[in-house]
Each structure stands twice: as C-alpha cells, then as structure tokens.
Amino acid sequence: MTPFWIGFAVVWSVPVVLVIWLMANLVYLRWKYSHLVDRIFQERPLFIVPRGQPALEAEDVSFPNGDGQTLRGCYFRTAKRRRGVILFGLEFGSDRWSCRAYCDHLIEAGFDVFAFEPRSQGESDAQPGYEPLQWVTDFEVDDTATALAYLKNRPDADPRGVGFFGISKGGGAGLIAASRDRFVRCCVTDGVFGTYSTLVPYMRHYFRIYNNRYWFQGLFPSWYYGRIGLTALRRVARRRRCRFPHLEKRMPRLAPLAHDSRRSRHVHQAGDGQGPVRPCPAAEGVLAGAAGQAQPGAAPGRRRVPPPGPRVLRAPPCR
Secondary structure (H helix, E strand, O other): OOHHHHHHHHHHHHHHHHHHHHHHHHHHHHHHHHHHHHHHHOOOOOOOOOOOOOOOOOEEEEEEOOOOOEEEEEEEOOOOOOOEEEEEEOOOOOOHHHHHHHHHHHHHOOEEEEEEEOOOOOOOOOOOOOOOOOOOOHHHHHHHHHHHHHHHHOOOOOOOOEEEEEEHHHHHHHHHHHOOOOOEEEEEEEOOOOHHHHHHHHHHHHHHHHOOOHHHHOOOOHHHHHHHHHHHHHHHHHHHOOOOOOHHHHHHHHOOOOOOHHHOOEEEEEOOOOOOOOOOHHHOOOOOOOOOOOOOOOOOOOOOOOOOOOOOOEOOOOO
C-alpha cells in the first residue's frame, strides 16, 4: 500500500469512527432514556387555571367540529362601532368565560370577541380516549380552524378577517391554525411555546439529574438531544392517538404577502422575554415583541394587551 493510501485511510478513519460511535451512542441513549422523556413529557405542572362566570350580554353558541364533537363558545359584541373581530385562544384547562379577564378592554375599544373551548375542555364534548395535556396537538389546531370557519360563516362576519389573541397552549394552537388560514390578519400571544424547542432545553436539564458525567453531556449538540426526544414524542403520540405539530416549522408561514399589502400580517408576543425557550431561532424576529407591562384595569396577575397598533411587529419574510 502506497503512503498516499495509508494517509488517506488514517485521515478518513477518524471521522468514520466518530460517526459510528455517535450513531451507536444515539441508539443506546434512546434505549436508556427515552422512557424517562416519555414519562416526564406527560407530567402536568401545577397550574392555577383561571375560570370565569357566564355573562348575560354574551351570545352563548355551539358548533360542530369535523370529528363529531360539539364545541362551546361565547361571542361578545361591542357596544361601539365595530373595529374588528378577535378570536381568543384559551389557556390549558380554562373555560370560555375566562376570556373576559383578558379581553374586556378590547370590547370597550370597539372589538367583538369570540372565545371557544376545544374538545375535552370546559363544556365542549370530550373525545373518547383523549386526555389533553399542556402540549398543543392536532386536535386543538383543528378545533381552532373550526372556530375560524364558524366566524367566517356568521351573518355578521367581518369580510376583512379576524385578529387572534391567545394565551399559552391556546396561543400555540392559534398560531399554527393562522399559518394555514389568511383569514387571520394579526396575532397577539402571551406565553406561547413550541413543543420541540421546549423539550430540548428541558432534556438537557433533566439529563444532568440522571447522568452525572457532565463532560459527556457537553459533547452532544442540541439536535442530538432532539433525536432522542422525538423518539419519545412519537411513542406518546401513538399511545394518545394524536400528533404534536411543531410550531417552529409553521412560524415562517405567518409572514406577510409581499404582493398584497392589504393582507399583510403581524405577530406580537407579549411578556417579559426572560424565558430561556423560544419557539425557534428563525422566529426570533416574529416573537421578539416589546415586554407586555401590566396596565390599569387588568385582572390581578394578568397583562392587558393593547389593540393592534404601531407597536405590533411584522413577521419576517418566508424563506
């Protein structure tokens, strides 16, 4: 064997051995830790779930989704000249009447507000065999799309479209639904999170608990942890007979239409911006809104989000 081929074999043997080791280690880590990710993913944090009281001035409505369940909602009409319609996305476990703590100022400002309860939440029909978690599934996204269809078909529908205002899980489901429907003109969210980009940082954190080889943990990039997490996620999805859509992949679709300024769309994320988790690096410009400060008239512990105006941020163009 010539010196050239000896050198060639030495140079290429290192990356080949490294790739083989990484793949073998990935199989081992999936086998050893994915069941822990599976369990932790399905644990419910302690939530203080807001609930409201029925309002006589609201229109209490029901409408069917595409899977045979009847969803419940409430429609608040403004007493002023209507400036627009807002679809409100509920946080996990709350009822449709809780929207008043967030939206009374919008109604006073001239907006109609419609809130609804997705399947297996509040008074909406439960889907047999499905127990919701704090994570967004395709069921909540489909129900949000059904709510948009309901608003389109109302006799008093606004032909210009609607705005979306969502909290936490409801905000994530609404953003994904809005990425598929240009009827949504703008989005305001508080506490929204992506499943994958929340899963990976917490995996890094919990991996330190179950494995004390800290030097070993630093060898692996985020995508490596992500592959292990996705294995557990697919197993949970099969068991619960649902899918966990990735908000990270849908965010670029919330960009404005460059050829039609009338249909430009805006996204604003309220909040203090202190959390370590973002929906995705590519979406930082979308959800890097100014901090949402508590304002007079807001419910204790709640932020009031102002009506759409100059402070709303435009989403970046699709790539």
